[in-house]
Amino acid sequence: MPNFHPFQSLAYAISARNRKKKYAEFLSLVQPMEKDTLLDVGVNTEEYSPTDNFLEKHYPYPEKITAAGMGDLQNFRTRYPSIRSREADGRALPFADNAFDIAYSNAVIEHVGSTDEQLRFLSELYRVGRRGYLTTPNRFFPIEIHTRIPLLHLVLSKKKFDAFLSHIGKTWATGDYMRLLSERELRTLLKKAGIADYTLVKNRFLGFPMTFTIVWKKA
Secondary structure, eight states: OOOOHHHHHHHHHHHHHHHHHHHHHHHHHHOOOTTOOEEEESOOSSOOSTTTTHHHHHOSOGGGEEEEESSOOHHHHHHOTTSEEEEOOTTSOSSOTTOEEEEEEESOGGGSOSHHHHHHHHHHHHHHEEEEEEEEEBTTSSEETTTTEESHHHHSOHHHHHHHHHHTTOGGGSTTSOOOBOHHHHHHHHHHTTOOSEEEEEEEETTEEEEEEEEEEOO
16 A cells, blocks of 8 residues: 655645635735624534644634534633634524624535535525635645545545545545535535625645635625
8 A cells, every 4th residue: 555644744734834824814805803703613623733723723802703613612612711602503503694794614615515515504604794704625636635645536436535545544534524626616606605796716835726715795
């Protein structure tokens, strides 16, 4: 079996760099103010790297954040006592229309399930926030960001890629764990969700679009 360790090390470095860049991008594009309320949909209930829950670690107004996540949030609440949190499914958020100034979601939509479930997630994010910020990996980036494996996700069928992941001990990434999106698929979801006025940013690494950022502001 090939040893992908050099590729994995590179992928981890890319991921850390990408989180920092996306946070700076969020501040630049959305320009949040101290008075703005912010909903972060899809926080990590457990943290496995220093870049997990990056927004919560660095945002200067934590008391303005409401964090929504699935599962037990007790450890999250202990780690971030200034932040309000709510156990909630991003596909059916328990908040009123336009309840928040900013709806934020970093690399979550690819994990919520089928195309229909992704549409529900995006529609809910748009419903509850006056402004929105969403990111997701590019399906066609040469390295699959979650598994740190190069190229195979592009050339193998889903079934064969899952079999390979199981063979190397990455069964956690198989099945419904992720459904990556291309730019075309993402734009189709935006249209179906009724989001017409948006900006799509391609965040590149070595010339390849690695992630997509979507920013919108309601009239």
